[in-house]
Amino acid sequence: MDLDAVRTFVTAADAGQFQEAAAELRVTQQAVSKRIAALERALGVRLFIRAPRGAELTIDGQAFLPHARELLRAAERAVASVRTGRRPLRVDMLASRSAASGVMRAFHRAYPEIELDVVMLFGIDDAVAAIRSGAIDASFRAVTMPGRPLPDDVTAERVLDEPLQLLVGPAHKLAGARSVTVAQLAGHRIWMPGIVPGTEWATFYDDLVAEFGLTIEVTGPNFGSDALLDTIADTPALATFMGERTRLVWPEGHGLRRIPVTCPTPVYPHALLWRRDDPHPALATLRAYLATTAAGQDTAGTWTPSWAIPR
Structure with a gap:
């Protein structure tokens, strides 16, 4: 249906005269008449009858008017949903x-006027495809993985270095340590059932194992973080890695301890990915905010895989 004709119909109905409708729409009276006639042909009914004081709605015109108004409102909402800066x-x-969630909550507190939609995709391939299609504006990932370059229209910037910590139960041999070196972890069983082969975080931990001779076990089903914490609390032989800014809550009776890892500190390199021509103005605001928060990060005494985006 021709929205110009629908808009002309509504304007003429409100004005009561084609001449006044033409003046409001800044077209000729003849153009108004042609648009109304075309709409009547499309609908198969008469919408107006000529009267001494102008144009009056027929019964069909009266029935169509509220729907015509809703059509115009729907068109305005549709345009607003994709207008630059108007959608979330x-x-x-x-x-x-995750650490990225904490960063985005802080960003929202700093810029409450910016409307956000947060989604959680699984792998980097899904995230890149969503960026390229416009389904999302940005994604937090660790890139680039060896042999997996980003498409030319997608770019990335390293925005957050998250130190790893060792999480142990109260009976673990290292539970009383204020910190542990990477070398001290050799021979200890580090259990991480959430590692999925082929993901960027699996590649990170593979490189960590190869670099320092650690033992990371991924056996058993992944029942989620609660089950992982229960097991670590009850099993003296197991520990796990956790990001310093990862927010997990466990019962007080678990007695779990986060222990800093040093000499060097393994750092997970979070990056922000986005499409080079994404026009959303809030994306630039987010990038500027992340650049400010990343400025004070110290890389001395840390380890990242060789494929991490340089700082």
Whole structure:
């Protein structure tokens, strides 16, 4: 249906005269008449009858008027939904308790006027495809993995270095340590059932194992973080890695301890991915905010895989 004709019909109905409708729409009276006639042909009914004081709605015109108004409102909403800066900024992250989630909550507090949509996609391939299609504006990932370059229309910037910590139960041999070196972890069983082969975080931990001779076990089903914490609390032989800014909560009776890892500190390099020609103005605001928060990060005494984006 021709929205110009629908808009002309509504304007003429409100004005009561084609001449006044033409003046409001800044077209000729003849153009108004042609648009109304075309709409009547499309609908198969008469919408107006000529009267001494102008144009009056027929019964069919009266029935169509509220629907015509709703058509115009729907068209306005449709345009607004994709107008630059009017739709929410859509950002992807791996998990709701991840470091990226904390960063985005802080960004929202700093810029409450920016509307956000947060989504959680699984792998980097899904995230890149969503960026390229416009389904999302940005994604937090660790890139680039060896042999997996980003498409030319997608770019990335390293925005957050997250030190790893060792999480142990109260009976673990290292539970009383204030910190542990990477060398001290050799021979200890580090259990991480959430590592999925082929993901960027699996590649990170593979390189960590190869670099320092650690033992990371991924056996058993992944029942989620609660089950992982229960097992670590109850099993003296197992520990796990956790990001310093990962927010997990466990019962007080678990007695779990986060222990800093040093000499060097393994750092997970979070990056922000986005499409080079994404026009959303809030994306630039987010990038500027992340650049400010990343400025004070110290890389001395840390380790990242060789494929991490340089700082």
